[in-house]
Amino acid sequence: MSANEKLQTFIEPERYELTAAPAHRFELDRREFFKFLGGGMLVVCVLKDACAFQESGAGRPHAEPLPKEIGAWLHIGENDVVTVYTGKVEVGQNIRSSLTQAVAEELRVPTSKIQFVMGDTKLTPFDMGTFGSRTTPTMNLQLRKVSAAARDLLIGLAAKQWQVDRQRLVASVGTITDPQSKRSIEYAALVKGQQLTETIPEVDPLSPATEWTVQGKSLPKVDGRDFVTGKHRYPYDQTLPDMLHGKILRPASFGATLASLDTKDAEKIPGVIVVRDANFVGVAAPTVEAASRALAALKAGWKSEPQISNNELFDYLKKNEIGGEDPTGYAKQHEQGSVEKALASADRRLQATYTINYIAHVPLEPRATLAQWSGDEVTVWTGTQRPFGVRKELAEAFRLSEDKVRVLMPDTGSAYGGKHTGETAIEAARLARAAKKPVKLVWTREEEFTWAYFRPAGVIDITGGLHKDGAIVAWDFHNYNSGAAGIQTFYDIPNQRILFHPTRSPLRQGSYRGLAATANHFARESFMDELAHSLNMDPLEFRLKNLTNDRLRAVFEAAARKFGWGQKKPAGHGVGMGGGFEKGGNVATCVEVNLDKETGDLHVLRVVTAFECGAVVNPDNLRNQIEGANIMGLGGALFEAIQFQNGHILNARLSEYRVPRFSDVPLIETVILDRKDLPSAGAGETPLVGLAPAIGNAIFDATGVRRRTLPMIPNRLKMS
Amino acid sequence: MSRIRLNVNGNTHFADADTALLSVLRDQLDLTGTKYGCGEGQCGACTVLIDGRSQRSCITRASTVVGRQITTIEGLAKADRLHPLQQAFLDEQAMQCAYCTPGMIMSAMSLLNKKANPSATEIADFMEGNVCRCGTYPRIVAAIQRAAKAMKEAGL
Numbered sequence: 001m002s003a004n005e006k007l008q009t010f011i012e013p014e015r016y017e018l019t020a021a022p023a024h025r026f027e028l029d030r031r032e033f034f035k036f037l038g039g040g041m042l043v044v045c046v047l048k049d050a051c052a053f054q055e056s057g058a059g060r061p062h063a064e065p066l067p068k069e070i071g072a073w074l075h076i077g078e079n080d081v082v083t084v085y086t087g088k089v090e091v092g093q094n095i096r097s098s099l100t101q102a103v104a105e106e107l108r109v110p111t112s113k114i115q116f117v118m119g120d121t122k123l124t125p126f127d128m129g130t131f132g133s134r135t136t137p138t139m140n141l142q143l144r145k146v147s148a149a150a151r152d153l154l155i156g157l158a159a160k161q162w163q164v165d166r167q168r169l170v171a172s173v174g175t176i177t178d179p180q181s182k183r184s185i186e187y188a189a190l191v192k193g194q195q196l197t198e199t200i201p202e203v204d205p206l207s208p209a210t211e212w213t214v215q216g217k218s219l220p221k222v223d224g225r226d227f228v229t230g231k232h233r234y235p236y237d238q239t240l241p242d243m244l245h246g247k248i249l250r251p252a253s254f255g256a257t258l259a260s261l262d263t264k265d266a267e268k269i270p271g272v273i274v275v276r277d278a279n280f281v282g283v284a285a286p287t288v289e290a291a292s293r294a295l296a297a298l299k300a301g302w303k304s305e306p307q308i309s310n311n312e313l314f315d316y317l318k319k320n321e322i323g324g325e326d327p328t329g330y331a332k333q334h335e336q337g338s339v340e341k342a343l344a345s346a347d348r349r350l351q352a353t354y355t356i357n358y359i360a361h362v363p364l365e366p367r368a369t370l371a372q373w374s375g376d377e378v379t380v381w382t383g384t385q386r387p388f389g390v391r392k393e394l395a396e397a398f399r400l401s402e403d404k405v406r407v408l409m410p411d412t413g414s415a416y417g418g419k420h421t422g423e424t425a426i427e428a429a430r431l432a433r434a435a436k437k438p439v440k441l442v443w444t445r446e447e448e449f450t451w452a453y454f455r456p457a458g459v460i461d462i463t464g465g466l467h468k469d470g471a472i473v474a475w476d477f478h479n480y481n482s483g484a485a486g487i488q489t490f491y492d493i494p495n496q497r498i499l500f501h502p503t504r505s506p507l508r509q510g511s512y513r514g515l516a517a518t519a520n521h522f523a524r525e526s527f528m529d530e531l532a533h534s535l536n537m538d539p540l541e542f543r544l545k546n547l548t549n550d551r552l553r554a555v556f557e558a559a560a561r562k563f564g565w566g567q568k569k570p571a572g573h574g575v576g577m578g579g580g581f582e583k584g585g586n587v588a589t590c591v592e593v594n595l596d597k598e599t600g601d602l603h604v605l606r607v608v609t610a611f612e613c614g615a616v617v618n619p620d621n622l623r624n625q626i627e628g629a630n631i632m633g634l635g636g637a638l639f640e641a642i643q644f645q646n647g648h649i650l651n652a653r654l655s656e657y658r659v660p661r662f663s664d665v666p667l668i669e670t671v672i673l674d675r676k677d678l679p680s681a682g683a684g685e686t687p688l689v690g691l692a693p694a695i696g697n698a699i700f701d702a703t704g705v706r707r708r709t710l711p712m713i714p715n716r717l718k719m720s
Numbered sequence: 721m722s723r724i725r726l727n728v729n730g731n732t733h734f735a736d737a738d739t740a741l742l743s744v745l746r747d748q749l750d751l752t753g754t755k756y757g758c759g760e761g762q763c764g765a766c767t768v769l770i771d772g773r774s775q776r777s778c779i780t781r782a783s784t785v786v787g788r789q790i791t792t793i794e795g796l797a798k799a800d801r802l803h804p805l806q807q808a809f810l811d812e813q814a815m816q817c818a819y820c821t822p823g824m825i826m827s828a829m830s831l832l833n834k835k836a837n838p839s840a841t842e843i844a845d846f847m848e849g850n851v852c853r854c855g856t857y858p859r860i861v862a863a864i865q866r867a868a869k870a871m872k873e874a875g876l
Contacts, residue, residue: 092817092854220813227818228806230753230793234819237752245747288747289739364757364765364819364853413755413819414853445758620813624856628816631855654762654851662844665857 034195036123037075037083041153041196044073045146072125072142074103074150080174080188082107082114087127088139089119089385090411091419093684094621095135097222101617102140105207105214106147109174109187111222119387119409129386131417131511133583133682136617140680148207149200157190209615209676216674218620223411234413235383236442238370244273245288246431246441247295249281250451252302253647254507260301266294274298275434284431284439307647308506314355314459317480320504334488337495339463342474346465348534349474353461354523355709356482357641358454358507362659365413366448371428372438377404380425383412390422397426398433416632417511418452449652454642455512456505458482460523465495470537470545477524481505483516486582486689489524491546507644513629514685517582518636518692522710525578525693529700539577539697540565551612551675552581555588558671559610563590572597573605574702578693584681585613586673589630589690591666593698600718604634604664604695610671611687614678622683626670629687635660637692639711724786729795741777741785742766745792753793753822757851764850767823767830768792774830776849793822796829804874805829808867809860816854824850828864837868 034042074084084103090096096116104111117123119130127139151171158176159166162183170177177184209216226232251258261281263274271286272294281298285291308316343349369382378398384390387407395402407425428441443451458481465474475489475496484500512518532542540560547553556579560566569575572595579588592606607630616622639658643650651657696707707713724737728749735744745751745768754777757765761776768777769791796803802810805825815821824847831838831846838846843861852860 092815092819094816220810221815221818224810224813224815224818225802227815227821228793228802228809228825229797230751230822232818233752234755236756237746239750239752287736288743289736362853364763364817364851365755412817414817416853442756445760445763624813624816624859627858628855631857632853653760654758655760659851659853660855660857661849661851662847662857662861665844665855668858 037077039078039191039193039195041076041150041191041194041198042073043076043146043150043153044197044199045071045142045149046199072139072146074107074143074146076150076154076187076191078188078192080113080186082109083117084114084143085117085124086139086143087119087121087124087388088135089130089387089409091130091383091385091415092413093135093625094221094618095130095139096411097219098136098617098621099140099143100222101215101217101219102143103147105212106144107151108171111214111219113174118411119407121387121391121405121407126388129389129420131385131420133585133685136613136680136682137584140617144206146200148205149198153196153198154187154190158185161185161190209680215617216615216619218618220620233410234365235368235370235381235410236365236413238368238381238410238440240370240372240438243370243438243440244284244286244431244435245291246282246284246428246439247291248427248441248447249283249295249298249300250447251279253304254307255647256302256304258300259303262299265297265299269294269297273431273435275431277430280427280430282427282431284435284437304647309645310357310643313357313457313506316506317457317459317503321480322502322504333497333499335497339474339476339495339497342495343463343465343476346473347468348466349463350466350527350531350534351461351463352527352530352708353459354519354526356456356458356460356519356522357710358457358509358644359512359636359640360449360454360642360657361416361418361452361512362654362657363414363416363418363448366443366445367419367424367452368440368442369424369428370438370440371425371432373429373432373436376400377406378429378432379406379408380429381408381410382422382425383415383419384409384422384425385415385417385419386421389420390425393422394425394429398429416513417455417515420511421453423451445654446652449657450649453508453510455636456482456509456516457507458516458519460519462523462527464527464531466531466535468535470535470542472531472546479516479520479523482519485515486517486520486580490549490552490581491528491543492548493546507642513632514582514688517580517686517689518633519710521578521580521582521689522692522696525580525690526696526706526708529576529693529697530706533700538566543577549581551586552579552588554673555579555586555610555612558673559588559590559608562610562669562671563592563606563608565590570594572702574698574700576694576697576699576701578690578697580689582686582689584679585611585683585686587611587686587690589694591691591694591698593695593702595699595702602699602713602718604638604666606667606669607691607694608669608671609687609690610673611683612673612675613681613683613686615676615680616672616674617680619672619674622672623670625683626672626687627668629685630668630691631660631665633688633691634664636710637695638713641711641714724783726782726786726790727788728790729792735782737783739782741768741780741782741790744782745777751792751794755819755822757820757823762849762851763820763823764827764847765820765823767826767850769826769829772830772833774827791826791829793825796825804870804876805832805864805867808863808870812859812863812866814856814859814863816856820850820852820854824852824860828860828867831864832868832871836872838864840865
């Protein structure tokens with residue numbers, strides 16, 4: 001296996017997704033579940049250790065060994081309905097649909113007969129969380145295995161009932177048929193009156209992608225109707241009788257501590273409860289308006305410390321490395337050959353520094369929780385990518401055992417890596433405990449901008465050495481703070497040193513769609529362009545000269561072909577490309593921009609993205625993800641940046657923090673390379689990473705100006 | 721607190737006057753299809769129709785729409801039949817998380833009430849105040865054009 005192939009198959013857990021991950025044993029009490037489920041057949045998939053490795057984060061150093069865990073399970077009811085339970089959650093990536101396809105494919109039932117229970121810590125098996133594009137490569141596979149096993153068991157039941165050889169029986173459309181005797185029986189009838197539990201320890205043969213009849217097709221969002229009618233209830237929309245509305249008193253600035261508090265006026269408002277617990281101050285009231293009035297009536301004094309501001313950000317990051325071991329192991333340097341020797345003997349040397357600002361996720365639905373206590377047990381409905389992580393946070397905050405905490409995750413109004421944590425769950429539960437009533441606590445947009453967390457800012461230094469024929473001979477790459485995802489180069493460079501330097505962060509930071517792969521690809525692929533131009537080589541030709549990985553070459557070539565790379569272009573127009581691989585997906589993006597010389601306005605006119613993620617499960621949803629990733633990526637590439645000063649976010653509103661809108665959208669074309677011979681990989685993140693460097697390279701082509709900071713054109717798209 | 725009478729989706733409701741229309745709809749009438757997104761009229765998630773024209777309910781005082789026809793996403797489908805715009809959003813899969821979808825559909829209603837057959841540029845201009853963070857904008861434009869055609873054919 002070549003180094004590149006190893007990179008393609010091994011997915012490194014990323015630093016910012018490893019902040020908290022308990023290995024937890026899911027206690028499945030089957031009798032209790034049958035009480036809950038009724039009769040039928042329960043099929044359980046037990047993860048093998050090798051499989052559990054990725055999803056549990058157990059691969060990281062110092063992790064405790066995992067118990068064998070239940071990975072997934074499904075129930076075939078007497079009522080003809082198949083219910084599937086998974087700890088994964090739906091945030092708009094449409095896995096409720098794609099996982100339905102997985103079950104339908106192997107169980108041979110219509111998709112309309114399948115329902116999913118997702119992200120309910122009481123009912124679903126433990127899952128570390130929905131992130132890292134892991135649902136398709138792991139949960140899709142697990143559910144196909146469990147479904148294939150269920151199908152086998154059903155065939156066995158029918159064979160036994162009819163006293164025939166199971167080999168001659170066929171499962172199709174929820175029915176077992178014996179083609180010889182023309183007998184048939186529906187699954188529901190087969191399991192009627194029974195309580196069958198089967199555990200599958202081993203892999204059942206799965207249908208190869210070339211024989212798929214349900215996967216590989218564009219199943220629409222399975223419950224789409226509930227969304228276009230407004231019927232679906234997001235976390236923000238949850239209600240309970242008698243519930244109160246909560247509000248939290250926020251510190252005057254980051255790091256401020258409460259010095260004094262006068263609650264008298266707030267407590268005079270009828271129905272208002274004020275809770276103070278150390279630095280936590282919140283109110284609950286029968287209406288949102290009363291809660292808001294109570295919050296405004298609190299008189300608090302805060303003690304503040306000076307904080308870093310964003311005009312000193314990049315300098316700060318370079319000067320504030322954290323020593324010691326980095327949990328991903330990246331802080332130990334990855335080195336091969338001799339970078340110093342190769343640089344010294346190179347025909348040409350180049351050095352550049354790239355910087356990346358903090359950006360916000362801006363999920364259109366801000367964080368929200370409804371919390372209810374019953375005795376010493378608490379139940380929360382909340383929007384999170386880590387229901388089991390939030391359960392642990394709650395258990396720790398209230399000193400409960402985890403079985404006293406239930407977290408339910410209704411399909412949520414997006415997350416993009418921004419909802420790994422349970423802030424509102426803890427806040428709502430704290431207020432509800434004091435109020436002895438259910439409390440709903442929803443964040444305002446300002447709170448979401450200020451008290452959530454950001455995509456890490458970063459500084460990336462690259463030095464490269466070239467042979468005059470265009471071969472890269474040396475590569476020295478240093479990333480400060482932004483993260484290690486996508487840090488490895490996939491170009492064939494004999495001498496390389498790649499190092500991630502963890503640093504202190506002035507702002508709270510965490511996961512974001514694509515993690516640091518966006519920053520690392522921006523730097524790497526911009527620098528590739530700089531290297532190509534330094535030799536007057538065509539950027540595509542230069543890349544292909546230094547690239548042997550077939551999958552990556554294929555997407556670069558496909559994107560270039562569709563785009564018409566190398567064709568003549570109008571004056572003022574520029575073209576650029578960028579690409580790479582990450583999380584099992586390969587992407588290449590070409591962009592055409594135009595600079596209006598009179599107004600100074602920059603327009604992104606056209607984006608072509610070629611993407612390959614193995615065998616495609618749902619082509620239209622994949623296109624939707626690629627289009628959406630490119631549009632979301634426009635913001636971080638061109639204009640999104642968090643402005644902060646001495647403990648305050650200066651642009652914590654949508655009127656001040658610009659996100660991509662209708663008029664920003666270029667013509668977007670996608671080319672999907674469907675590799676039915678390869679396992680399916682996730683696709684929610686990686687399509688994003690080629691865009692920023694492609695735009696930067698196109699700007700250079702159009703103007704001769706190199707932009708090395710994300711965002712590239714913060715000033716309302718005016719090149720100044 | 722004084723009470724006001726509101727006409728929402730053809731029904732009469734009584735509500736507290738001194739609050740935003742969005743709060744009345746969501747917290748008092750339990751019509752949660754209309755969403756909070758920003759609280760300053762910048763994202764369009766809270767869009768409703770007032771006498772057929774789109775308005776941001778988060779910055780609309782409830783007392784200012786007494787006597788007007790208020791339409792929310794819940795008022796579009798007739799019995800089991802989806803409005804052509806709702807159907808078009810499904811047909812084009814013009815959503816991911818779909819949190820913006822009710823607001824998008826209500827804004828699009830307003831546009832189609834004003835102009836039966838808008839161009840892609842006219843749609844983008846009119847819809848500029850509605851944010852889809854998942855980035856399904858091209859599909860939304862396609863859905864609105866599809867709906868315009870369907871409504872014309874249906875004589876709506």
